Amino acid sequence: MAVQGYESIQRNPKYIELVKTRSSFGWTLAAIMLAIYFGFILLIAYAPKFLGTPIGTGVMTIGIPIGLAVIVSAFVLVGIYVLRANATYDGLIRDIVEESR
Amino acid sequence: MIRLNTIVPAAALAVLPAAAFAAGDLSGGTQQATNWHAIFMFLAFVLLTLGITYWAAKRTKSAAQFYSAGGGITGFQNGIAIAGDYMSAASFLGISGLVYLSGYDGLIYSVGFLVGWPIVTFLIAEPLRNLGKYTFADVASFRLGQTPIRILAACGSLVTVAFYLIAQMVGAGKLIQILFGLDYWIAVVIVGALMIIYVTFGGMLATTWVQIIKAVLLLFGASFMALAVLWHFGFSLEAMFAKAVEVHPKHLAIMQPGSLVTNPISAISLGVALIFGTAGLPHILMRFFTVSDAKAARKSVFYATGFIGYFYILTFIIGFGAITLVSTNPMFLDEAIVAAKGPIAAIKGGSNMAAIHLADAVGGDLFLGFISAVAFATILAVVSGLALAGASAISHDLYATVVKGGRANEKDEMRVSKIATICLGLLAIVLGIIFEKQNVAFMVGLAFCIAASCNFPVLLLSMFWRGLTTRGALIGGFLGLFAAVIMVVLSPAVWEVTFGNPKGTAPFPYENPALFSMSLAFVAIWLISLLDNSKRAQLDRAGFDAQFVRCQTGIGATGASAH
16 A cells, blocks of 8 residues: 655655664665675785784684674664664654654 | 484475585484483473464464464564474574584574565565565565566465475474484474474464474574583584594594685675575465564564574584584594594484484483484474465465455365465475485475575565556566576586486586576566556556555554454
8 A cells, every 4th residue: 555645754854864864874874894805805805814813812813803893883873773763763653753744 | 312313314404495405314224212301302392382272273263363363463472483493493403513523614504594684674564564464475466466486486485485384394304203213204294293282273273383382492402402512512603613623533624614615706696595595485474474563574584684693603503513512522423434534424323413312412312302302393383384375376366365355254265275286295295205315315305495596586676666656576587486496406406416317417516506496487577567558567667656645644454453
C-alpha cells in the first residue's frame, strides 16, 4: 500500500531535510566502512610485512591492534549512526507523520 | 575421559565460506564413544526448546505471527537472534581452528564476516522494515510487477536457502557423529525432525527464542573459555602470544598475514561476497520484520554487530589459547603425526576440534559436554531459521501472490507454509544423506555469492533507484543468479576439488566470483531498465515517489500486531 497524499509530504521541508541528511550520512558511513575493510585487505595483500612489524620488544605485532581496530570500527560506526538517528531522524519523522495527518 | 580419536571431515567445515575450508584434514570421519555428558546437556536443551515451541504454538495462530512473530520481538532480543544466526557452529569451530592453524589469518576471516553488518544498518534495515511485511520479496516487488519479481525473489531465496541448508545438514551430521558418537544418518534425521517441529508448530516466535537461547549459551561458553585462557597467562596478551610463538612451528609467522590471502582480486571478491551476501540472505533479512518498527530494526543491528564483533574477538583468543594449551598437551595429539608433522598438525580430529579440545583443557569433561551440546544446538537453530525463510518464500511469495494473485485466505496460506516446512525438512534430510560422502565445502560460499549477486542488487535498487523497472530487475537478477552458479561450478573449489579435475585446469581462476557476478547483475539491471520503454516500466517509475515516502517515514508500514 502506497502512502496517501505523499505529494504534500514530499513538499514538507522536514521531509526534504530528512531525505537529504539521512541518505548522505548513511552512504558516507557505508563508504567509510568499505574503505576501512578493503584498505585492510589491500594491506594484507601488498604489505603483509608491515602488519608483521613488532611493537616494542615483544612478539606483539602492529597487525593485531589494526585487525582488532577494524572489528571495533564496525561497531563504532554503527553506534554513531544509531546515536544520530535517535537524536535527529526520529524527531523529524515524528513531525512529518504528525503534519501529514 | 572422552577421547576424540577422529578426523574432522572436510564437510564439517562446510559451514564456513570459501577458502577457510582449506583448514583441517580432509580424510573421512569415524565414530567415537558415546559422549554422555554432551547428550544429557543436549537433551536438556531440546526439552527446554520444545517447551518454548509449545508456548509459542499457542500464540502462533495468524500468518503475521507465523512469519514474523507478530512484530512483537524487541530490538535487543532480535539483536541476539541475528547474532545467533551468524554465530554458527562453523564460525565458532572453523575460525578458532583457523587461528589455531595459522594465527593471524583467522582474524582476516572474522573481519570479513563482520563488516557486512554496518552496511546493513546504514542502507537496508530501516527501509526494509518500513516497506516489507514478511519477506524481502515484499520490498523488491513493492512497485514492480508482482508476479515476475516474486518469482525471481523466491528463486533467489530458495536457491540460497537450499545450498546453505545442505552445507549445514552435512556439516551437522559429521560434527554430531564426532562429538556425540551417533551414526551420521541418525544425526541428520534428529536435526531435520527437530527443525520441522520448531518451525511448523512455533513459527518465527519459537525459531527466534531457540536462536536467542543458543546465542546466550554460546556467548557464555566462549567467554568462559577466553577468560580461562587469559587467566592462565595472568591476563597478559603479550604473554599468551609469546607462548604461542614459542610452541607453534611457524613461530613469528603466526603474528602476521600468511598464505591465506595472496591474490588481491580473490581476496576482494571474497570480501564482496561476505559483505553484500550478508545483506541478501533471506533468513537474516526476515528477522527485521519481527520487530515493531524501523527504530527497533536499527537498534537490533546495533546489538547484533556488538555481539558478533565480541564473539569474533573471543574466537581469536580461543584459537591462540588452543595453540598454547592444546598443541602442548599430548592428550590431545596423535603421537604418530607429532613426529612427522609437528604438534599443530597432530591435533586429534583436525583443526576444527581446537575449540572443543580447549574446552576439555580448561573446563574438564563437564564443560566439554556443554560446548559439544552448544555446537549441536547452534546447528539446530541455524537450520530452523533457514527452513522458515524457505517456507515463507514458498507460501507467501509463490503460493499467496503468484498462484492465488494475492487473494489467498490466511488459513490456506498458513497450511501451505507448514506443508512447505515439512517438505523442506524431509528434503534437507534426504539431501543431507545423499551428500554425506560429497565435498560440499563450496556451498556456503555459493549461497553468499548468490545472495550478493541476485537478492542484494534487486533489493537495493528497488528501494533507492527510481529508474528500476520490472524487466530490468527480472533479467538482471536471474543473470546474477546464473552467473554466480556457473562461475562457482567453473571455479577451483568445484571444478578441481569436487569434480576431481587436475589442479590448475579450472576455467574460472578465483575461489569466489561475487565481484564479477554481482557487478554483472548491477550493470545488466541498470542497462535493461534504462532501455525499457514498456507500459509496465512507466508504472514502475511512477510508483517510486509514493514508495520512497513510505521507505523514509514508515507511514503506512505494518506495525506490531496484537497478540
